[in-house]
Amino acid sequence: MFKRAPMLIFGLAHDFFGFHDSGNHLNDNEVFHDRDIFLEDYKEMNRSFKIYVYPHRRNDPFANVLLPVNYEPGGNYASESYFKKALAKSHFVTRNPSEADLFFLPFSIASLRHDKRVGVGGIQDFIKDYIFNVSHNYPYWNRTNGADHFYVACHSIGKLAMDKAAEVKVNAIQVVCSSTYFVTGYVAHKDASMPQIWPRKGDPPKQEISKRKKLAFYAGAMNSPVRKNLVQTWGNDSEISVHHSRLKTPYSEALLTSKYCIHAKGFEVNTARIGDALYYGCVPVILADHYDLPFADILNWRSFSVVVATVDVPVLKKILKEIDFDEYLRRQNNVLKVRSHFQWHHFPVDFDAFYMVIYELWLRRSSVRGSLSALL
Missing domain, CATH: 3.40.50.2000 (Glycogen Phosphorylase B;)
Structure with missing residues (x-):
């Protein structure tokens, strides 16, 4: 599925067998696994990567769940909202689904959790109905059974939210903060880990x-x-x-x-x-x-x-x-x-958290590019 395989295999084995970090590892001075490859890919990502966001009207009854928030995100789970706001302002979004590498399912788990019409108990049914509507009203999901689709969730309830939509959990890319490969529901390399970041204003402080x-x-x-x-x-x-x-x-x-x-x-x-x-x-x-x-x-x-x-x-x-x-x-x-x-920003800044998540998605873009014209 991947055009360039992620570079985590040794790290997974290291953590799985419970060894602590002794500091005696090759190339541990380097922040990047391979800086040259990253920068080369990053440039290509900026040039060519396209994401189609399923459209929703501002007067949609669940616009609060499906559209970017119109306020400054805060709290422990702000990463989810920051990503959606940044994506909407970015050059990665395309209105032409035929050129899209990935398709974004824009529902917000955090917003669903706090919506009194849904709540924690109703999230699974909401997601199930949403995927049903997407798969019946658009041809894109059915080309790969959702393998070129992704959603973003920082709250841990995001994993349970897919229990009535198994095709999302199994096939789609889950970009989540609670990214543990020890339990069922998260698949390293298919899914992606997003940092949980408490928003702070201004430059980081200096300390001797x-x-x-x-x-x-x-x-x-x-x-x-x-x-x-x-x-x-x-x-x-x-x-x-x-x-x-x-x-x-x-x-x-x-x-x-x-x-x-x-x-x-x-x-x-x-x-x-x-x-x-x-x-x-x-x-x-x-x-x-x-x-x-x-x-x-x-x-x-x-x-x-x-x-x-x-x-x-x-x-x-x-x-x-x-x-x-x-x-x-x-x-x-x-x-x-x-x-x-x-770090998140109101407007994405090169190499910030938004661009790093986008790069993780770029690594996971599907190599299967079905022809839309054959389906329409």
Whole structure:
């Protein structure tokens, strides 16, 4: 299906067998797996990639679900809305479906969840009916049974939303934040991981390394065994600062004064903590097994983060202490290089989160280009 295979195979095996990141890997100095290939592909993507968005009127009863929001997105699941707003303003959209590489199913899981006419319990039926209408009113779905279609969802309920539309889950490209290849419903390489990013205004802050006194930091709700184990093990430590609830002091201050910022799995493998860490120049520590990390087809996560198996929580300090200061500086410097890829903008900016998601979609464009004229 892919015209250029994603470059994740080693990373998947590494995480699956539970090895922690020792830092001794080939080419770990490089932020990109292959920068030259990425830039070559990126240029071609900008030149030729086209997406057809199923059209809906502004007076549609569910315009709030199907059209981009007319306000500034916020909160934990803003990535979904930012993508849709950015796509609508981009040069990738075509009104001519015969030249489209992919077709966008523009329903918003977050909006459906909050719509009193639908709610959590009605999302599956809404999606089922939507796909029925698309497949009966347009010829495009039926050419590939949806393999050249995609939807975007940041809330974890997005995976369950397809339970009554199995053809979407099996065939379409699912661009989701809760991207774990350990459970049924997400297929690495077919589907794509999108970062969960809390929107922030302005340029990221600068902080001198000498002011990062804490070894590591975590704060959050205790909604998973991983987080409970983390707090029970390191809750009273003088170098690793972990908290079982929200901080009473500014969250940003803790991120700016720590060398490493811990992303610990909650209900799902994803949270906004990776985006938070990158924004504040803190090296992320990934405590979430089987997480298909965002943009892992493009970025070498070992160059700017530390991946630790959840079973290794008791030796977390040892793992971090074994990373010498020069190695920490290299990773922290790479954090500053990659964080622009984890930011949304009102109008897309080259190489930002929108363009990185688009590139992941470009890698997954179908090689099957049926002739519309034969179907019409």
